[in-house]
Structure formats: structure tokens, C-alpha cells
Amino acid sequence: SDLLELNLTGYYTKHQRIGSTSTNVKWGVETKGGKIGAKSKFETGDLAHTLRYGFDYYRSENYVKPGNLRPEKVDNYSFYIEDAMRYGGLTVTPGIRYERHELKTYNGRGANISSYKYKFNEVSPALALDYEIGAGFGAFASYARVFRGPDVMESMMAAGTSxxxxxxxxxxxxxxxxxxxxxxxxGRYKSELGENSSVSLTAKYFRTEYKNLIVDNNAAGGIVGCPGGAANTLCRANAGGADIDGVELFARLILDDLSLAAGYTHQHIEYKDRVRSGSGYLSSNIIGYRDYGDKYTFNAEYAISAADLLLGYNLLFFDSKNVASANSDKKTKVPSYAVHDLYVTYAPDSGRFKGLEINAGVYNLFDKAYASHSQRSADFTGDSNAIDWEPG
Structure with a gap:
């Protein structure tokens, strides 16, 4: 009903690598979580309210089997509430989130090792404005405080040895x-071309300013709270900040049962207050390790109403670019790549199966070997074994 629309979600993900058949070593990360979200609609005088509120929880754990001596666990809890208040063509949405982040890890060496827990509590406000100007035009603006605590280390570290x-x-x-x-x-613009046809355009500028990016690495001298130059010592440290700014353009054309959409994103990362580590800098594993090329997207969908089917195609293209890593002043050229996806959705809108939705697809249709521009380790030259290839 308008007073309460409830959504419950539970999920489980497992990313695992299996070694040779002779050793059968397994490295992996498991994540379990759940979300409870609710929406209530009501009016107070001339204001129409859409209140959204809920609770999120997840636990993430790394492991090595056999020899799982030092697994780490993250528990994250958060509550949120926001109220979209509409008056005429203006919608104002204030919101707030409380988040508690706990990382269970270790402190010490050998027989002297003990458990250790990082605990963080954060209250994050947000505010969004949206205005329907008229004649199909609209404008919007938003602000949000962002927060993220330390994650589990790479799964190989759970063995307790290197x-x-x-x-x-x-x-x-x-x-x-x-x-x-x-x-x-x-801003945005939408025009109706017919009863079931329309064209829409959206353009926006975005900027995010990060502080205290976190890196987990062998300890190096001069890092606050870490032992100076101790070999084979894992220590989390703050690695400076980063400013990201860019533009995004999006267009969609709907002609009866056919929908066509295209998008473009350009962004630039500038690392701030980086922490020295030898001849370079500590690199962060929070937002990515380098800038990346311009992104182009294209989507086409065709609805076959008589069969309750939706056929779709996605194209993702990243242009090549000379970019700088977070841990170096030297620029590296990252190559371009394109990925093609096909998918189909069956969703009857009547009959005994109304409400059912079945999705199937073939992703990376041409089995392209490519590496994400934001990955941390690859120089995109030399030994290809050092590259984190994306799925075929």
C-alpha cells in the first residue's frame, strides 16, 4: 500500500581461485548480506512525501584452504532514512545514514599474535534537489557525505605466510x-514524440573529494602507526586523498517497442597528499589505482509484447588513454577495449505467471581478453600473467 511497501533481499557471493590439481589450494572471499527497505507515501498539507528507510548488513571474509590461519572478517551495519518532499515542480530530499564498520584482524607475530578489531562509526548526511522547469526541461543537484572502512586483505594473506x-x-x-x-x-530534457514514443537527454557534472584512502601493504618506514621497514609485516595505512571530477551525457529514444540509449563519461583523478614509499607512493585499493579512458555505452531493447519477451544488446567501450597510477608519477598507456552483451527477459503481465521475471544472457559475447582500466597491478606491458584479466 502507499503507507508501506516492503522489500527484503538476501544475498551470498563467493569469488574463488583454485590452484593446481596436485595442491588443490583454494583462495577466496565470501560475502553474506541482507537488506530491509521500506517506502511510505503520504501528504501533509501541500507537501507530498515519499519516505524511504531501511537497514543493511553484510559480512565479508577471506580464506585460504587448506592452511586458513589468519582469515579476516568485516561486519558492516547501516540504517538510513530519507524523505522526498514534493511541492509543485520542486522536490527536496534530505537524508541521513548511520554506519558501523568493524574489521576483525590481528596484531603481532607467531606465538605472540592476537586478535585486533578496527571500529568506525559514521553519520553521513545527504541532500538532493530536483526542479521541473517546464516544457520538458528539468534541473537537479545533490550532495552526499561518503564513507568507507577498511576491507579484508587479499585472500592469499589469510594463510598467514608469504x-x-x-x-x-x-x-x-x-x-x-x-x-x-x-x-x-x-539538467535534463524530455519530449513526447507520440503516444508511445519519446526522446530524453541528460547531462551532468560530478565531483567527489576523498580523504584518507586506505592501503594494506608490507610496512614501510615513515608510515604513522606502522613499524619502520619491517619485512613481511602487513599494516594498513592512510595513503592520502583523491579528487575525481567529470561529466556524463546520456540520451534515450523510444519508438513504440524499440528503445535506443547511448552514454558518454569523461573523468579525471587527481591524487592529493600522497604518502611516500621508497621511490614512489603508497597506492590505494579503495577507488582504483589510476585514471581511465573515456567510456562509451550503447543499449538497444526490443519488446515482443505478444510473447512477453524483451530482447536486449549492450555495448561497453573504453578509449585508450595515457594515465598515471596512484603509486607513481610515470604515465602508462592503457589500451582500448569493447565488450558486447546479449540478453533476454521473460516477464508476463497477465495470467497465472504474472509477476514472474526470468533473465538470461551471454556476456562478453566475443570472448574478448581485456583488463579493466582501474585495476591496480598491470602496467599493460610485459608479462601478461601480472594482468588481472576480466571474465570471458
Whole structure:
């Protein structure tokens, strides 16, 4: 009903790599979570309210089997509430989220090792404005406080050893969570071309300013809270910040049962206050490791109403670009790539199966070998074994 629309979601994901058949070692990360979301609609005088509120929880854990000596766990809890208040053509949406983030890890070495827990509590406000100007035009702007706590380390670290040598774990009492401010402003236009046909355009500028990006790495000298230069010592540290700004354009054309859409995104990352590490800098594993090329998207969908089917095609293209990594001033050229997807949806709108939805697809149709521009390790030259290839 308008007073209560409830959505419940539970999920489980498992990313795993299996070694040779002789060793059968398994490295992986498991995540379990749930979401409870609700929406209530009501009016107070001339204001129409859409109230959204809910609770999210997830647990993420890394592992190595056999030899799972030092697995880490993250527990994340959050509550949120927002109220979209509409008066005429203006909608104002204030919101707030409370988040508690806990990472269970270790401190010490060998027999002297003990458990250690990082705990963070954050209250994040947000505000969005939307105005229907008229004649199909609209404008919008938003602000949100962003927050993210430290994640589990790479699954291979859960063995407690590196290349046969035992690892030390150093807790950093001075570690700060990643926080920041996200801004967005833009405009849109929509025109009806017929009873079931329309064209729409959206353009926006966005900027996000991150502070205290987090890196987990072998400890190096000069890092606050970490031992100076201790080999095989894992220590989380703040690696500076980053400012991201860019533009996004999107267009959609609907002609009866045919829908065509195209998008373009350009962004630039500027790393701030980076922390020195030898001849380079500590690199962060929170938002990505380097800038990336311009992104182009295209989507086509065709509805076959008589059969309750929707046929679709997606194209994703990243242009090549000379980019700088978070841990270096040297620029590297990342290559372009294109990925093609086909999909079909069956969703009857009447009969005994009304409400059912079945989706199927073939993703990366041409089995393209490519690497994401935002991955951390690849120089895109030399030994291809160092590249984190995306799925075929």
C-alpha cells in the first residue's frame, strides 16, 4: 500500500581461485548480506512525501584452504532514512545514514599474535534537489557525505605466510576511515514524440573529494602507526586523498517497442597528499589505482509484447588513454577495449505467471581478453600473467 511497501533481499557471493590439481589450494572471499527497505507515501498539507528507510548488513571474509590461519572478517551495519518532499515542480530530499564498520584482524607475530578489531562509526548526511522547469526541461543537484572502512586483505594473506615466510600483523591505532564529499549538478530534457514514443537527454557534472584512502601493504618506514621497514609485516595505512571530477551525457529514444540509449563519461583523478614509499607512493585499493579512458555505452531493447519477451544488446567501450597510477608519477598507456552483451527477459503481465521475471544472457559475447582500466597491478606491458584479466 502507499503507507508501506516492503522489500527484503538476501544475498551470498563467493569469488574463488583454485590452484593446481596436485595442491588443490583454494583462495577466496565470501560475502553474506541482507537488506530491509521500506517506502511510505503520504501528504501533509501541500507537501507530498515519499519516505524511504531501511537497514543493511553484510559480512565479508577471506580464506585460504587448506592452511586458513589468519582469515579476516568485516561486519558492516547501516540504517538510513530519507524523505522526498514534493511541492509543485520542486522536490527536496534530505537524508541521513548511520554506519558501523568493524574489521576483525590481528596484531603481532607467531606465538605472540592476537586478535585486533578496527571500529568506525559514521553519520553521513545527504541532500538532493530536483526542479521541473517546464516544457520538458528539468534541473537537479545533490550532495552526499561518503564513507568507507577498511576491507579484508587479499585472500592469499589469510594463510598467514608469504612465499613460505611467516607474516607479522601490525595494528595501526591511527588508521582513519575513508571519507569524502560527493557533488552533482545537471539538467535534463524530455519530449513526447507520440503516444508511445519519446526522446530524453541528460547531462551532468560530478565531483567527489576523498580523504584518507586506505592501503594494506608490507610496512614501510615513515608510515604513522606502522613499524619502520619491517619485512613481511602487513599494516594498513592512510595513503592520502583523491579528487575525481567529470561529466556524463546520456540520451534515450523510444519508438513504440524499440528503445535506443547511448552514454558518454569523461573523468579525471587527481591524487592529493600522497604518502611516500621508497621511490614512489603508497597506492590505494579503495577507488582504483589510476585514471581511465573515456567510456562509451550503447543499449538497444526490443519488446515482443505478444510473447512477453524483451530482447536486449549492450555495448561497453573504453578509449585508450595515457594515465598515471596512484603509486607513481610515470604515465602508462592503457589500451582500448569493447565488450558486447546479449540478453533476454521473460516477464508476463497477465495470467497465472504474472509477476514472474526470468533473465538470461551471454556476456562478453566475443570472448574478448581485456583488463579493466582501474585495476591496480598491470602496467599493460610485459608479462601478461601480472594482468588481472576480466571474465570471458
Amino acid at each position: 612465499r613460505g615466510r611467516p607474516l607479522s600483523w601490525m595494528a595501526n591505532e591511527n588508521l582513519k576511515a575513508t571519507t569524502g564529499n560527493a557533488y552533482e549538478i545537471g
